[in-house]
Amino acid sequence: MIQFEDFSFTYTGQHDPALRRVSLDIGEGEYVLVTGPSGGGKSTLCRCLNGLVPHFHGGALSGRVVVDGLDITAHQPREFAARVGMVFQDPENQIIASDVERDIAFGLENLGMPADIIAQRVQESLDMLGIPLLRRAPIDSLSGGEKQKVALAAALAVRPSVLVLDEPTSELDPQSAREFMETVALLHSEGGLTVVLVEHRIERVADYSTRIVVLDGGSVVVDESRRAALQLLLDEPHGVGVPPMVEVARDLRMAGLWSGTTPTEIDEARERFGDIIASGSTERRYERKPTPGPTLIEVQDLHFQYENGRPALQGVTASVRANELLAVMGRNGSGKTTLARHLNGLLKPAHGRVTVKGADTRHASVSSIAGTVGLVFQNPNDHLFADTVEEEIRFTLKHLQIPEDEAGRRVDDVLALLGLEQYRHHYPRGLSGGERQRIALASVVAARPDVLVLDEPTRGLGHELKEELLRFLIGYCDAGRAVVLITHDVETVARHADRVLLLDEGRVVDDGPRRTVLSRSEVFRPEINAIVQGHLRGKKSEAFMTIDDAIEAFI
Amino acid sequence: MNLQFSYRRNGSGIHHLNPFVMPAWVAVILVAAMTVSHPVWLLVVFLSTVPVAYAAGVGRQWRGLMKFVLWMCVAIVVINVLVNQQGSNVLLQAGFRVPLLGVPMMTAEALAFGGAMALRLAAIISAFTLLNLCVHPDDLMRAAIKLRLPYRSVLVTSLSTRFIPVLVADARTISEVQQSRGLSFGSGSLVQRVRNRGALVFPLLSNSLDRAVQVAEAMESRAYGVTVRRTFYRDVPLVREDVAALLVLFGGMALVIIVRTFGFGVYEYYPALGDLFMSPAEWLMLALLSASLLFVVAAGIVRRRRTHDSI
Numbered sequence: 036m037i038q039f040e041d042f043s044f045t046y047t048g049q050h051d052p053a054l055r056r057v058s059l060d061i062g063e064g065e066y067v068l069v070t071g072p073s074g075g076g077k078s079t080l081c082r083c084l085n086g087l088v089p090h091f092h093g094g095a096l097s098g099r100v101v102v103d104g105l106d107i108t109a110h111q112p113r114e115f116a117a118r119v120g121m122v123f124q125d126p127e128n129q130i131i132a133s134d135v136e137r138d139i140a141f142g143l144e145n146l147g148m149p150a151d152i153i154a155q156r157v158q159e160s161l162d163m164l165g166i167p168l169l170r171r172a173p174i175d176s177l178s179g180g181e182k183q184k185v186a187l188a189a190a191l192a193v194r195p196s197v198l199v200l201d202e203p204t205s206e207l208d209p210q211s212a213r214e215f216m217e218t219v220a221l222l223h224s225e226g227g228l229t230v231v232l233v234e235h236r237i238e239r240v241a242d243y244s245t246r247i248v249v250l251d252g253g254s255v256v257v258d259e260s261r262r263a264a265l266q267l268l269l270d271e272p273h274g275v276g277v278p279p280m281v282e283v284a285r286d287l288r289m290a291g292l293w294s295g296t297t298p299t300e301i302d303e304a305r306e307r308f309g310d311i312i313a314s315g316s317t318e319r320r321y322e323r324k325p326t327p328g329p330t331l332i333e334v335q336d337l338h339f340q341y342e343n344g345r346p347a348l349q350g351v352t353a354s355v356r357a358n359e360l361l362a363v364m365g366r367n368g369s370g371k372t373t374l375a376r377h378l379n380g381l382l383k384p385a386h387g388r389v390t391v392k393g394a395d396t397r398h399a400s401v402s403s404i405a406g407t408v409g410l411v412f413q414n415p416n417d418h419l420f421a422d423t424v425e426e427e428i429r430f431t432l433k434h435l436q437i438p439e440d441e442a443g444r445r446v447d448d449v450l451a452l453l454g455l456e457q458y459r460h461h462y463p464r465g466l467s468g469g470e471r472q473r474i475a476l477a478s479v480v481a482a483r484p485d486v487l488v489l490d491e492p493t494r495g496l497g498h499e500l501k502e503e504l505l506r507f508l509i510g511y512c513d514a515g516r517a518v519v520l521i522t523h524d525v526e527t528v529a530r531h532a533d534r535v536l537l538l539d540e541g542r543v544v545d546d547g548p549r550r551t552v553l554s555r556s557e558v559f560r561p562e563i564n565a566i567v568q569g570h571l572r573g574k575k576s577e578a579f580m581t582i583d584d585a586i587e588a589f590i
Numbered sequence: 591m592n593l594q595f596s597y598r599r600n601g602s603g604i605h606h607l608n609p610f611v612m613p614a615w616v617a618v619i620l621v622a623a624m625t626v627s628h629p630v631w632l633l634v635v636f637l638s639t640v641p642v643a644y645a646a647g648v649g650r651q652w653r654g655l656m657k658f659v660l661w662m663c664v665a666i667v668v669i670n671v672l673v674n675q676q677g678s679n680v681l682l683q684a685g686f687r688v689p690l691l692g693v694p695m696m697t698a699e700a701l702a703f704g705g706a707m708a709l710r711l712a713a714i715i716s717a718f719t720l721l722n723l724c725v726h727p728d729d730l731m732r733a734a735i736k737l738r739l740p741y742r743s744v745l746v747t748s749l750s751t752r753f754i755p756v757l758v759a760d761a762r763t764i765s766e767v768q769q770s771r772g773l774s775f776g777s778g779s780l781v782q783r784v785r786n787r788g789a790l791v792f793p794l795l796s797n798s799l800d801r802a803v804q805v806a807e808a809m810e811s812r813a814y815g816v817t818v819r820r821t822f823y824r825d826v827p828l829v830r831e832d833v834a835a836l837l838v839l840f841g842g843m844a845l846v847i848i849v850r851t852f853g854f855g856v857y858e859y860y861p862a863l864g865d866l867f868m869s870p871a872e873w874l875m876l877a878l879l880s881a882s883l884l885f886v887v888a889a890g891i892v893r894r895r896r897t898h899d900s901i
Contacts, residue, residue, distance in 0.1 A: 128801055133596075150823055157823070414763075479771065
């Protein structure tokens with residue numbers, strides 16, 4: 036169905052090729068996961084599959100790509116529209132019409148199909164995705180998960196033979212992501228679709244694929260069946276984090292406690308070695324146990340409602356203490372970001388109180404709180420506008436009226452701390468996603484706020500970058516400050532958070548140590564914790580959260 | 591307050607009318623408001639839009655915008671009174687002289703003329719607001735294409751209505767980001783404030799460009815431009831109440847032209863306020879114009895019944 040023959044591509048104006056001598060042969064009905072570090076060439080490969088490369092994104096190429104019998108150099112993207120369905124990362128930017136059914140119909144109308152056939156296809160797509168009730172819904176009334184389903188429905192309506200998904204779950208909470216992936220799996224198994232899925236968080240999606248391709252530096256470095264690829268990635272990670280169960284399988288094997296085939300699905304792992312882990316010790320001696328310091332932010336009975344009348348927060352009470360890494364979790368639309376905007380006074384409580392070091396945010400301007408509470412937003416591009424990285428950081432310090440010589444010292448410190456020294460004079464928006472994320476962070480951290488609030492900072496980051504960021508944040512907490520991490524990333528929270536605040540529909544549904552909260556949650560349960568379920572024999576499951584827990588349990 | 595002025599489907603008959611009807615209704619109001627100057631005529635044209643807002647079930651949104659328009663009207667009247675020194679009935683006069691402007695004074699003529707201008711503006715904004723709230727932008731696009739306007743231009747207009755709320759949300763987020771970094775948009779010297787705006791404008795422009803590229807990618811991937819003869823999934827039919835409404839509105843438009851040709855609907859503001867008197871024939875014509883504008887309410891009621899019957 037898809038053949039890459041020694042294909043290389045270099046974008047116009049770039050020196051290094053985005054893809055280097057890629058050779059791949061993907062058969063009809065395969066489900067291939069394409070993964071790799073940030074900048075590895077995953078998205079470029081996706082864009083080759085319907086001719087966006089080289090027709091929309093020009094550049095120099097060699098070799099050949101043939102998709103469903105059409106050579107991509109000889110055919111325009113629109114000619115692939117009936118054969119290749121594309122779902123991109125951000126659903127907002129791929130929905131063209133202003134309501135659901137019209138958007139699903141858009142591609143069919145472009146193909147010149149008669150109205151009765153379009154009506155039939157729209158209905159089929161809505162039913163297939165389980166969203167018939169959304170048929171007439173305006174796009175701006177949909178959640179992120181619903182928008183992504185609409186984008187998928189629109190891609191499927193043309194009945195493509197290949198479905199290409201470029202990080203389709205990056206904006207979704209774990210449950211919405213699971214629902215989305217299960218829908219795709221069903222389409223693959225029952226409809227015989229060829230699926231190419233790009234995703235760097237392979238713990239979310241490895242279960243569903245039959246084959247894994249890893250791209251690093253534009254080259255294919257792994258191309259194996261799911262099980263064999265995961266095994267190879269253990270020895271040579273290529274910047275990709277394997278699912279915890281695969282690492283645990285290796286460690287158990289090395290410790291001589293278990294031998295067998297590496298599991299790739301949770302049920303399989305539970306059956307194979309869930310009892311072995313659960314039978315281990317529940318004592319955890321090597322974990323970070325900070326002593327909570329004074330309360331820096333106090334939230335009391337906070338209510339907030341948006342202009343459309345939808346209640347966003349309904350009586351939230353919480354606190355942020357020094358030395359503590361607090362994770363705020365919850366499904367899409369649960370109120371996490373609204374709460375974050377209250378912590379630095381961007382939003383003022385409709386009812387209740389937020390105090391920052393004792394001062395009520397209702398009586399303070401955002402700029403006056405900025406030195407105490409720093410907020411790093413989801414999209415680093417929203418932060419960046421200066422000509423150089425140094426100017427970007429100085430901008431914050433200037434507006435906080437930090438004296439020039441002190442500002443110079445702080446710029447030097449933060450550049451060194453976040454490994455950005457080499458980019459000091461670079462244009463921030465010209466750097467990679469991970470680097471831009473760090474610059475946005477640096478522009479806030481330079482103010483040395485007592486509380487650092489980060490909204491989804493690990494989204495789009497590869498495994499190694501994520502670990503680096505978390506090391507930095509823990510160091511920040513250990514210096515007597517606090518970090519509030521708003522995230523869907525369960526495994527990161529399981530490894531690093533001190534406390535978890537769980538929100539649902541604007542209410543706090545749980546607040547406590549991470550082990551307690553995560554082990555009680557069905558939606559935000561870490562993989563290792565899921566594996567030991569059913570084998571605990573009275574033991575508390577909260578002792579089994581991470582790979583480190585699993586190792587400590589039996590060694 | 592909810593300032594949601596984009597189309598929202600509701601069960602009203604006006605929402606179900608053919609997409610040609612409301613643009614025709616707006617056209618009659620626009621031409622009437624621009625050609626007549628008599629305050630009673632302008633008031634009646636404006637008031638004729640009110641029942642339509644409530645019949646369409648968008649009274650709350652309409653009221654929200656009209657509160658804002660009211661302030662605009664007050665500003666128009668005040669500015670006209672301050673700037674326009676014509677008129678013979680002086681209501682107030684200052685005891686000092688302003689260079690170039692002379693002695694500031696307020697005349698009854700300037701006050702009345704400002705009021706009439708405000709009414710004209712209110713009628714036009716009200717009409718366009720209702721068009722926006724009651725007709726789906728994609729249906730408007732379809733109507734424009736039937737009028738042989740080029741599809742690509744119409745699609746760009748339709749896309750802009752889809753992405754304007756996204757752009758507003760982006761601007762709000764970027765403003766919040768920069769405020770969180772200690773920036774205060776309202777403080778500092780004028781030069782400083784302009785510079786500070788750069789922290790909002792540059793990321794917004796860059797993000798919008800990125801978004802535009804991604805939307806274009808998605809459109810290419812979805813067969814945009816693959817065939818010259820694009821089809822349309824949903825076409826709102828032109829049924830008898832639509833035809834009746836269009837004929838009545840056509841009559842209304844003809845009436846406005848007749849009114850203007852025969853010198854009705856005209857009022858002299860300067861140099862002294864004229865007589866507000868209107869002849870019975872003029873009252874009749876005004877009543878007919880108002881009735882033609884309100885006919886869409888009746889057409890909507892019939893359409894609603896028909897829609898219910900078909901369900």
